[in-house]
Structures are given as C-alpha cells and as structure tokens.
Amino acid sequence: MAGVADRLRAAAAVLGEVSGTPGLDAELLLAHALGIxxxxxxxxxxxxxxxxxFDGLIERRLAGEPVAYITGSRDxxxxxxxxxxxxxxxxxxxxTLIEAAVEHFGDRAPETILDLGTGSGALLLAALDQWPGARGLGVDISPAALAVARDNAGRLGLAxxxxxxIGDWAEGIGERFDLIxxxxxxxxRDAPLSGDVLHEPEGALFAGAQGLDxxxxxxxxxxxxxRPDGLAAVEIGYDQREEVGAIFAAEGLEAGVRRDLAGHDRCLAVRPSPGQESQG
Structure with missing residues (x-):
C-alpha cells in the first residue's frame, strides 16, 4: 500500500490538469480527510x-470544485x-486592503470599521483581529452570506x-467611519473565466459591461x-486603476494605489480631499 508521500505525489500529478497549485491542493484535501x-x-x-x-475529495477537485468549498475553510x-x-x-x-490600512493608520488604530459587501466577513474580521479595540459593521445584500459572516464572527470570538x-452598499447608513x-x-459581464471563479456566486463577481457599475x-x-482622517481601501481589478480612480476623483476623493504580491494594481487607498477634510 502506498504511503502518504506517494499518494500525495500521485494526487498532485493528477490535479495538475485543473489546478495551478496541485501539490498544495492535495495536501489540504488529505489533511481535511484526516481531520488535521x-x-x-x-x-x-x-x-x-x-x-x-481522500479519493472522493480528489474527484471533486478534478471536477473543478474549489478546495475551499470542499474543505469548508480558508485562511x-x-x-x-x-x-x-x-x-x-x-x-x-x-x-492588500488590510496592508493599506495598516500603513495608513501606523501607530494609530481605527475605532470604527465598515465593510461593504462583507461576504464571509473576511476583511472586517481580519481588521478587528488586527485592531482589538475596534468595532465594525459588515453589510451585504445576501442573507446567506451574512449568515456565514455571523458564524465566522462567533467562531473567532469577535461577535x-x-x-x-442586510443592505445595498451603504444606503441607509448615516454614521462616519475611520476605515471602510x-x-x-x-x-x-462578458469576460472569459476559468477555474475556481466559475463556482463562486455571480452576484459577488460581475458588475456590468465594463465591471465598473x-x-x-x-x-x-x-x-x-x-471621517476626515479616515481611509477607504477598495479592491480593483489589475487593469482598472485609471477608470476606477477617475470615478472616485469625480467625487472629490484622492486615490493612491497599492500593488499585490504579484505586482498588480489591487487596492485603491481612497481619502477625502484636503477641501473635504476642512469641511468635515
């Protein structure tokens, strides 16, 4: 009978057909099967x-199902x-959004955080873990997503x-926040897609003909x-810096860019313009 190392190598060889990280996928799936x-x-x-x-998990991955959905977790x-x-x-x-916030606040810490389109709660809960004195609000239009976010907050002791x-972006929200x-x-809408994204909820992916809606x-x-000294960290597609930056500039906002580990434009660090700060 093949040992663990041999089975992992064999699984990785097969998963190379559908994954860019076949070895990692095999390890995560085997760990999940073992409960460790x-x-x-x-x-x-x-x-x-x-x-x-383990064999059943490999078959699910070969069918294109994302590892995170198979295991039910993601770091x-x-x-x-x-x-x-x-x-x-x-x-x-x-x-990259959290990194931009850490750089912006430096030795300070945001007291209030708003996460628009919170989904699993990833950004909000990561920020609350980063700044133990902060409180936050997560908004999403999907009741099912909010159920996942609430569960994650409870699991992490952050409830x-x-x-x-539930909400449609920030409609109905009146207060101001240090970090958004x-x-x-x-x-x-017509962009060609492949891989894990094919299995993810369409409402979290598509935004009109140009992706800018x-x-x-x-x-x-x-x-x-x-707030006047606050920051909005906004994720963008790797080729959307100019278009999205212009949208924010039209509202009197300043937007710097932060790149991800691959060197792609990924986050716009949006701040009130000096004129707006004096008015705030």
Missing amino acids: SRNELLLRQRDLAVPAA FWTISLRVTPDVLIPRPDSE DRAAFR LVNPPYIA DYRRIAPQLPRLL
Whole structure:
C-alpha cells in the first residue's frame, strides 16, 4: 500500500490538469480527510494512513470544485474562515486592503470599521483581529452570506465587536467611519473565466459591461461615510486603476494605489480631499 508521500505525489500529478497549485491542493484535501491541519500532516506523514475518503475529495477537485468549498475553510490574514458556495472565496490579493490600512493608520488604530459587501466577513474580521479595540459593521445584500459572516464572527470570538446587516452598499447608513473596506464585484459581464471563479456566486463577481457599475454606486457614498482622517481601501481589478480612480476623483476623493504580491494594481487607498477634510 502506498504511503502518504506517494499518494500525495500521485494526487498532485493528477490535479495538475485543473489546478495551478496541485501539490498544495492535495495536501489540504488529505489533511481535511484526516481531520488535521496541513502542518500536522506534513510533520506526521510517516505515522499516518490515507483514508478512503481522500479519493472522493480528489474527484471533486478534478471536477473543478474549489478546495475551499470542499474543505469548508480558508485562511486569510491572521484568521481562518468558514466558507460556503454562498460567499466569495477570500484570496491573498484581498489582504492588500488590510496592508493599506495598516500603513495608513501606523501607530494609530481605527475605532470604527465598515465593510461593504462583507461576504464571509473576511476583511472586517481580519481588521478587528488586527485592531482589538475596534468595532465594525459588515453589510451585504445576501442573507446567506451574512449568515456565514455571523458564524465566522462567533467562531473567532469577535461577535461582540462585529455587527452585520442586510443592505445595498451603504444606503441607509448615516454614521462616519475611520476605515471602510470594499471588495465589490468588478468583472465585466462578458469576460472569459476559468477555474475556481466559475463556482463562486455571480452576484459577488460581475458588475456590468465594463465591471465598473458598483464603483459608480459606491463612490458617491464615501464622502459622507469617511471621517476626515479616515481611509477607504477598495479592491480593483489589475487593469482598472485609471477608470476606477477617475470615478472616485469625480467625487472629490484622492486615490493612491497599492500593488499585490504579484505586482498588480489591487487596492485603491481612497481619502477625502484636503477641501473635504476642512469641511468635515
């Protein structure tokens, strides 16, 4: 009978047909089948046996199902989240928004945080974990997504600092916030897609013919929501810097860019213009 290392190599060879990270996928799926962490799997390979359930998990991955949906979890920033097909899978690219916020606040800490389109709660809960004195509000139009976010807040011990409400972006919200996090849909309706994204909720992905529709709705709301020294960290597609930046500039907002680990434009760091700060 093949050992763990051999089975992992064989699984990775097969998964190379559908995944850009076949070795990692195989390790995560085997760890899930064993009910242990990936780190424990790697440390204890010689002591473990491969369960029968592993083959079924590999078949699901070969059919295109994302690893995060198979295992029901995904690590993000400093936290681990439960994910379901009702929410977008948190990605390392989105951690760029938290990095932008950490840079902006420096030795300070935001007291109030708003997460528009919260999904799994990834951005809000990562920020609350980063700043233990902060409180936050997550808004989403999907009741199913909000159920996942609330569950994650409870699992992480953050339910007393994280509130969630159903809503259409920031409509009906009157208070101001130190930090606003936004990862809106930004894929053009006719863009060719492949891989994991094919299994994710369409409402979290597509935003009109150019992928800009939701930015046009969000930008006019930000001036009344941001505190004078606050920051809105907004995720963008790698080729949308100029178009989205112009949308925010039309509302009197300044937007710098932060790149992700691959060097792609990924986050607009949006601030009130000096004129708006003096009015605030």
